[in-house]
Amino acid sequence: MTLKRGSIAVVGVAESDLGQVAPDTTPLDLMAQGTFRALEDCGLKLADIDGVFCAATQVRMGPMALSEYLGIKPKVFDGTQIGGSSFMCHVAHAQAAIELGLCEVALIAYGSTQRSVSRAAASPREINPYESPYRPFMPPSAYAMAASRHMHQYGTTREQLAEVAVAARKWALLNPKAWEKEPLTIEQVLNARMVSYPFTVRDCCLVLDGGGAMILTSAARAKSLKKKPVYVLGTGEALSHASISSMPDLTVTAAAASGPKAFAMAGLKPVDVDMVSLYDAFTITPIFFLEDLRFCPKGEGGRFVSNGAIAPGGKLPVNTSGGGLSYCHPGMYGLLVMIEAVRQVRGECDKRQVKDCEVALAHGNGGVLSSQCTVIFGGPSTV
């Protein structure tokens, strides 16, 4: 049995307040704020929600805590926690639940106050006796080692990594909600404070507060709601490891498995995609995902992103919000990755709107390149 292309649609999306929130704001405050804004976005009411999906590092039993906060008793709940890609996974699970009639309206929510309380407090690292003694700065050091491998095998350069940060910044300058407001050059990326070679602080995502929510329902019910439905055309989920020392090949992520699954379900190919939203925890990750999702051949990602190719006006619009690098990265960024893709398909992105965007791909990454989940969204013309 497989999920059906276009059987459900995203009907409501919203960010919570982003960036720096007031002292003592809780992750649940942000989830709830996102939820009510997303309900407003689609015209549904709190009582309509009968499926709750959430994951957060600061709320260990998310579905329980969020349902209590909202005062609802969902029929279906799922707290799958696989890091930043959890929310793409929740979309697939919500689709299964809605198709089976287990629930009708699914809420996916996230919230984090990691800027306010510090990253160390928001996401305490688990002790791994085979890694912790070496004091890797996690997660950057894991991604840095993967980058070292890609540079060694394919000749990828630090300048090419910096291109990803510069492209993200150019998009961010078109997004009023983005945290970063100043232009960025390749030289500034290269000369910034070194964190874990080859990454400077400008190769690393932002550490901010934030969250949001997404509401999905059946394709039939979606048609009667406020906004143009954005259909879930394909989903793919894959895990490859948990600790970086157990990743089989540091240059190939499980996106090479999740992507083809999502494309097969959608009946589409990379060339059919108008806009791409890729989890950019570090500048190397969009390079990996462009390769593993087959937007370019393996090893060519660094060359692919060069000369502004993924920046505004380039050959492929990638991370039009400004991404985790320049827009907002509240710890587990996957939900915001999808929200931007949905808004592009809706045509709500103003200055950064991709022309005639009917198909958008959102790809989430979790752990240390460990979990990879892909969702392909489409507008009314695709179903």
Place this chain on the structure above:
Amino acid sequence: MPDLKQRSPYGTYLEHCRRGELAYQVSAADGKPVFYPRVAAPGTGSTDLEWRVSKGLGTVYATTVVYYKNEPPLNVALIDVDEGFRMMSRVEGIDPMQVKIGMRVRVKMLPGDDKQPPYPIFTPLLPEEGIPHHPGSSSHPSSVRRGK
């Protein structure tokens, strides 16, 4: 399968570390190395795991240098050990930025202290030590990892 009321995989690994040995397991059924130590072989579930002591030679598979505030730069690396398993470690005795992928290294057990049990790090193997480069170690990681 070990009796976990008596001894854990990590506990056995540590006993070897205290003797200055880098230990790993081999699945008797297919001869594949297993690291980190487990109660059963990943994938097959085979419980016939034998403990072995590595010769302690390996090749740098991936590397980074961590810049903690008010500390000297710190190397962190993944080492492909010659017996066919990969582990996290660091290469000492050399400028951390000079640790290169493909570099041959030899294990050295650090004694640890009250908080940290003994743990293995690596030092560069000098060319005059004349130990041949492990085949394919820098360009074909999967073959090294799966090879015996």
